[in-house]
Amino acid sequence: MNSSENRQKELLTKRAESIKSMFGSIAGVYDFLNALLSLNFDKSWRKYAAKVSGIKPDAKVLDVCTGTGDQAISYSKLLNGNGLVVGSDYCHDMLKYGLPKIKKRRLDNKIKLVEADTLRLPFRDNSFEISTVAFGIRNVADLEEGIKEMIRVIGPNGKVVILEFSQPTNFLFKKIYFFYFTRILPMIGRLISKSEVDAYSYLPQSVLAFPDRLNLKKKMELCGLEDVMFFTRTLGIVTIHIGKKPANP
Numbered sequence: 589m590n591s592s593e594n595r596q597k598e599l600l601t602k603r604a605e606s607i608k609s610m611f612g613s614i615a616g617v618y619d620f621l622n623a624l625l626s627l628n629f630d631k632s633w634r635k636y637a638a639k640v641s642g643i644k645p646d647a648k649v650l651d652v653c654t655g656t657g658d659q660a661i662s663y664s665k666l667l668n669g670n671g672l673v674v675g676s677d678y679c680h681d682m683l684k685y686g687l688p689k690i691k692k693r694r695l696d697n698k699i700k701l702v703e704a705d706t707l708r709l710p711f712r713d714n715s716f717e718i719s720t721v722a723f724g725i726r727n728v729a730d731l732e733e734g735i736k737e738m739i740r741v742i743g744p745n746g747k748v749v750i751l752e753f754s755q756p757t758n759f760l761f762k763k764i765y766f767f768y769f770t771r772i773l774p775m776i777g778r779l780i781s782k783s784e785v786d787a788y789s790y791l792p793q794s795v796l797a798f799p800d801r802l803n804l805k806k807k808m809e810l811c812g813l814e815d816v817m818f819f820t821r822t823l824g825i826v827t828i829h830i831g832k833k834p835a836n837p
């Protein structure tokens with residue numbers, strides 16, 4: 589590794605560490621603020637992502653960047669007794685708030701939580717049928733490497749499902765939404781979370797810096813996925829991308 593590659597690696601590690609501690613600092617209010625700031629739409633987005641994933645009732649699903657486990661919970665509801673969802677996240681505190689929710693819903697036979705970095709997943713190749721992520725891949729320090737890890741752990745013909753914020757397509761709605769998203773939302777987030785790192789200003793900044801729908805599709809294809817398609821929800825506030833791992837990768 590030459591010195592510029594070393595420098596790049598150091599920057600990515602630093603970014604990953606600061607994102608991890610940011611989520612650690614808001615873990616206790618994360619679910620409440622999600623529901624409040626999305627006017628409770630977040631639940632229907634995750635439910636829809638699970639529904640369009642093509643999940644079979646006995647599937648093994650990996651939900652990376654699972655946070656407090658809401659996307660894992662949505663998938664688990666579509667499984668029978670043979671199916672399993674593994675939720676992984678590198679932020680211990682986010683998982684800590686997820687575990688009691690899973691137990692309370694008596695889903696602990698269907699969901700297992702694992703502390704792990706999405707860039708170094710502790711699973712063998714081809715271990716799952718679906719790997720999924722909700723509002724998480726935008727935060728992974730190296731987007732392409734994150735997608736490649738998600739592909740590595742699924743079998744041939746497996747699916748990668750990415751639910752992420754996106755930019756609304758309607759001009760007028762986009763103006764109104766952006767005013768809310770970049771001005772009002774950070775203010776409410778700051779007041780309620782009392783987070784010193786200003787996680788709720790980071791949210792719109794990271795969404796604006798994230799590839800748009802077509803570019804994300806291209807990136808997924810470059811990473812090796814095929815038949816990549818996407819669905820927008822709620823006037824384009826969020827988009828779900830789904831790609832298939834080739835039968836003979």
Ligand SMILES: C[S@@+](CC[C@H](N)C(=O)[O-])C[C@H]1O[C@@H](n2cnc3c(N)ncnc32)[C@H](O)[C@@H]1O
Nearest residue numbers: 611653654655677678679682705706722724727
């Ligand atoms: C916005 S939250 C999303 C949580 C959850 N998926 C949801 O739908 O609410 C983003 C999560 O990604 C996690 N994360 C970011 N980078 C990660 C990485 N490299 N490895 C594992 N988790 C990561 C954070 O710890 C955080 O819990």
